[in-house]
Amino acid sequence: MKRIDYDTAVRDQPSALERAHRSIAHALAESAIEPWRAGDTVAVVAMGASTHSAHALVFALLGSGVRAFSLTASDASLCAPDTQPADHYVIVSESGRSPEPIEAARRFTPGRRIGITNVADSPLAAEVDVVLPLGDVDDSGVYTVGYTATLLAYAMLCEHVIGMPVGDTAAIPARVASALSSFDGGAQIVAERLSAARTVDFVGRGTSLAAASEGALMFREALALPTAAFDTYQYLHGPMEPLREHSALVVFGDERELSLVDSVLDSGVQVCLVTQRPLADLARPNHENLVVISIAADVAGFERSIHEALVPQLIVGHAAARMGRRPGEFTYRQPDTKIPIS
Known part of the structure; x- marks a missing residue:
């Protein structure tokens, strides 16, 4: 991934999202994700812009009857040792280099950690169980396509794990x-x-x-x-x-x-x-x-x-x-x- 001009990043989102879709679809097909069962709770863990994207996933899950909440990654350190605030974790960092989500992932239950990042071999990827890479798409310093690609990843993940109807994501x-x-x-x-x-x-x-x-x-x-x-x-x-x-x-x-x-x-x-x-x-x-x-x-x-x-x-x-x-x-x-x- 390299940093590109802001207007270019905004304008080129359609092609970048096509690339992200292929990358996410391949990862979902190849990954074994622990099922989200009735009564389970899902925490979306992130910092910065990714924290804001979490609202879309949390409210979509709540609307589908799945318990969910957003947890700021830096707040995970405030949990008592050896406690788990959720059953499953979606840990988001576009760069994969934000230290707070990485440290949070280390605290959470092995086998229950899904990471969403633009860089498949990022430090975050080493701390989660399943990686949904956004395709190493180029982005601006003020995130644009990385943000919308994260929303696309949420849609594809929800369809894959709980059968949420999300329409034709390829379109x-x-x-x-x-x-x-x-x-x-x-x-x-x-x-x-x-x-x-x-x-x-x-x-x-x-x-x-x-x-x-x-x-x-x-x-x-x-x-x-x-x-x-x-x-x-x-x-x-x-x-x-x-x-x-x-x-x-x-x-x-x-x-x-x-x-x-x-x-x-x-x-x-x-x-x-x-x-x-x-x-x-x-x-x-x-x-x-x-x-x-x-x-x-x-x-x-x-x-x-x-x-x-x-x-x-x-x-x-x-x-x-x-x-x-x-x-x-x-x-x-x-x-x-x-x-x-x-």
């Missing part, structure tokens, strides 16, 4: 190409309108919390903008109060999210709504402070999580160009967030 790369084209115009308008924003809030519920959380991280990493991410209903209980004229809001969802959006439009807040609901269902779809980015009605499950993630990726690209920033060039570098390559 996802081509549909991502279509979505990138469809979303780009709206993303460019949003980037223009956010040029005066001092803070940006991201809001979503359930699996859409993945895109909200990841979007907030990307804006902080790539644009150096203060952001926060919230569950939709939590946001209503106070966190939305600071919204003012120089605030921006990116909302993912089809239900309570619509009235939330409408309630702030007259305050001068610049809003982007990512939804499957038709414009006719919105109270004021043509309001001057609102941009709606529509997800196709037949996109569901993990594929929808992938499409939702494309929106902040595209907005970041356009906003960075306007601001003269290069995503992936960080001001602050911490020497202990990755194990050095030997």
